[in-house]
Amino acid sequence: MGKKKSGRGGGKGGGGTPATAALTAAGVDFTLHAYDHDPAAASYGEEAAEALGVGPERVFKTLVAEVDGKLTVAVVPVAGQLDLKALAAAAGGKRATMADPVAAERTTGYVRGGISPLGQRKSLPTVLDATASAHPTICVSAGRRGLEAELAPGDLATLTKAVLAPIARGGL
Secondary structure, X not given: OOEEEOOEOOOOOOOOOHHHHHHHHXXXXXXXXXXXXXXXXXXXXXXXXXXXOXXXXXXXXXXXXXXXXXXXXXXXXXXXXXXXXXXXXXXXOOOEEEOOHHHHHHHHOOOXXXXXXXXXXXXXXXXXXXXXXXOXXXXXXXXXXXXXXXXXXXXXXXXXXXXXXXXXXXXX
16 A cells, blocks of 8 residues: 555645645545556556555545536546436536536646545535445545545535535446
8 A cells, every 4th residue: 555644634744735735724534545656547546446455436536527517526436437417416407417627627726637526726516426425434536646535425525515415326
């Protein structure tokens, strides 16, 4: 497993991203996991799960979609896929599509493969897949490729003001 920093605030300056700053400012317990990112990896999330030795049902990817034209964050396990119809319903909309990657990067302040649900440049509506609540902790991007934050799903939901809903399908 990669390097770890843990405890309330995850260690001083641990990772140095807006996501780690948000976690530290909120005073929640989290653990940072760093690993060597392979730019040739086919799936950032699966790479993280493998590198950390954590089941893919506990590592969640952050996806940015458009629900009725409004950017919305979906946080789903890497073991599954985002169900766009379920996301639209959970966000109170009719139709969802994946967001343009450039718009997602510009709005969140993160690069693709390192988008965190935390510390985004502009706070977006967030939907967290309901399977997260089945685990004491889950891992999400800490704001850059090769850096994951492990925290309680309830803390993630509170910090992002997320709605919990079944928005993932397959592989779970």
